[in-house]
Amino acid sequence: MATLREIEPADPQAANALRTLAESSARMGGKLALQSFGKPLRIEWKEDGSEVTDVDRGVERAIVAHIRAARPQDEFIGEETLGFGGRSEAKIAPDQIVWVIDPIDGTRNFVRGAPLFACSVAVLRAGEPIAGAIYDPLRDEMFSAAVANGARLGSRRLNLESFDPPTRSATQRVVAIPSARDAAAPDAVHAIVRDHVVRNLGCTTLHMAYVAAGRFDAALKTTCRLWDIAAGALLIREAGGVCTRLDGSPLFPIDTTRYSGEKLPCLSASRPAHGPLLDLIRGNLPDN
Known part of the structure; x- marks a missing residue:
């Protein structure tokens, strides 16, 4: 993967490389979450009344570290690091690659043992999504897309x-x-x-x-x-x-x-x- 090259939003090859990294990140995050599913959790409450667990935070940190190892120049917006009404400490440039992470979407399901949650990783440039992946670890389903490359479920192309x-x-x-x-x-x-x-x-x-x-x-x-x-x-x-x-x-x-x-x-x-x-x-x- 070309980790330091300029990524143009209309560059299909570069966008597809970002998709690959998004897929590996979402898969890793989903599998980490799955290891703690059904086990005792440390639960806190956000200002909006929703739950957050130590697993949410740990998964997000692991995803950020995984992406930074490949793309140290990029920035991040994560559900658990940004929070509600907060500001990211990072200074994001207008055309910078930004990774947007939801480590466990469906935390309330996760906490209650309901088998419906996923890990989502998206890549934005100039405010537009150019690659992304959503991984359901319980069904081992990987949904992903890259701009000008289409969307797919696993190896199957999605065409509405x-x-x-x-x-x-x-x-x-x-x-x-x-x-x-x-x-x-x-x-x-x-x-x-x-x-x-x-x-x-x-x-x-x-x-x-x-x-x-x-x-x-x-x-x-x-x-x-x-x-x-x-x-x-x-x-x-x-x-x-x-x-x-x-x-x-x-x-x-x-x-x-x-x-x-x-x-x-x-x-x-x-x-x-x-x-x-x-x-x-x-x-x-x-x-x-």
């Missing part, structure tokens, strides 16, 4: 444009939703529940990976942050889907020089599902 779902009926679309209690737009969540088949795995990264794989038609996220969605958004885009903000505007680029944990509500979907769902959501946002 050629995917023919069992039904195209709106009432039978499978949509991942947030909890209406926690959602910034509860009326939109209730509208989706009323008219669609819904799922909530308690793991945003898997929701988005499943959209890219055609397992879900869409995923609505209202309280997610950059580390929850960076890899998944690229997966969906490279698979032929769409990921936007709830007003329909592009989700990226994100100003990584200023990002401090702000929420990034978004809708990810196959192209046939995105437009109708976006109209439904916009019609049920608080300002309407």
